[in-house]
Amino acid sequence: MKIDIITIFPQVLTSPFAEGIVHRACEKGLLEIGITNLREFTTDRHKTTDDLPFGGGGGMVMKPEPIFKAAHSLINNSSSQPRTILLSPQGRTLDQTLCNQLSQENHLILICGRYSGVDERVRKHLITDEISIGDYILSGGEVCAMVLVEAVVRLLPGALGNEESAQEDSFQSGLLGGPRYTRPQEFQGLPIPEILLSGDHEKVRVWRRKEALLRTLLRRPDLLERNKLTEEDQAILEKIRNGSAD
Numbered sequence: 001m002k003i004d005i006i007t008i009f010p011q012v013l014t015s016p017f018a019e020g021i022v023h024r025a026c027e028k029g030l031l032e033i034g035i036t037n038l039r040e041f042t043t044d045r046h047k048t049t050d051d052l053p054f055g056g057g058g059g060m061v062m063k064p065e066p067i068f069k070a071a072h073s074l075i076n077n078s079s080s081q082p083r084t085i086l087l088s089p090q091g092r093t094l095d096q097t098l099c100n101q102l103s104q105e106n107h108l109i110l111i112c113g114r115y116s117g118v119d120e121r122v123r124k125h126l127i128t129d130e131i132s133i134g135d136y137i138l139s140g141g142e143v144c145a146m147v148l149v150e151a152v153v154r155l156l157p158g159a160l161g162n163e164e165s166a167q168e169d170s171f172q173s174g175l176l177g178g179p180r181y182t183r184p185q186e187f188q189g190l191p192i193p194e195i196l197l198s199g200d201h202e203k204v205r206v207w208r209r210k211e212a213l214l215r216t217l218l219r220r221p222d223l224l225e226r227n228k229l230t231e232e233d234q235a236i237l238e239k240i241r242n243g244s245a246d
C-alpha cells in the first residue's frame, strides 16, 4: 500500500512514522509513505497556501491550485486510482469498518487541511472521501492523518508481529477486552482471580468471554447492539442480565 500525505507541516509527520508498526511495515515493504509539502506546489514568491475569503468575513481559506497540483502530481504517478481523502471535521467519522475498507486500497492520498478550511472546489472536484476522526476540533489535519495511518496500517496483512493480532483487537471482535493480569500473583496484598490459576482452559475461556461481555455491557452497550453475537455469547449475556452469572 502507498499512502501519500499532503501537508504544509511535513516535518510534523516524520517522527511518528519513523517508529513502531508503521516504520516496521515500511521496512517489510508492505507500505510506502510519501510526505508532500504543499508549499512546493505554490508559484508565488511567498509560497502562499491560503487567502482571504470571497464575500468577506474572518479567517483564511486554503487556495485550491496548490492542493490540485500536489494531488494531481501524485495521481498521475499512481498505478491505481487512489482514494483522495480530505481530512476534515465535517467528514464521515472514522471507525473500524472504514479502516478495514481503506486497508484494502492500493493507494491513499490524504490531504491535511487547516483550521481556516479549504476552498469548496477541492471538496467538490478533487476528493473522493472526506473523513473526520471524531467530534472535537483540532487545529489541523496532520494529527488526524497520523491516526488514520496507524489504524489502517495495523490491518495490513503481515504488519503486526505474532504477539499482536489485529483480529484479536477489541474493536475488530466488536467487544471491549476483559481484565488481564500478569505476575506477581499477589501485588500489594491484591490477589488475582483464582480461576486463572485453575489450569482449566475451557473454564478460563468462558470466564474471559463473560468478563469481556460484562465490561462491554457496562461501558459500551452500543457495541453489543451493532455486532452479531454468537449463541454462546447470547447465553452468557442472558446469565449476566439475570444476575445469575458469578
Ligand code: 9D3
Binding pocket: 059, 087, 088, 089, 112, 113, 114, 115, 116, 117, 131, 132, 133, 134, 135, 136, 137, 138, 139, 140, 141, 142, 144
Ligand atoms: C468549517 C469551518 N472551520 C473553521 C473555520 C472548521 C474547521 C476546519 C478545520 C475546524 C478545524 C479544522 C482543523 N481540523 C481538521 O482539519 C481535522 C479534524 C478535526 O478538527 N477534528 C476531527 N477530525 C478532523 S480531520 C481533520
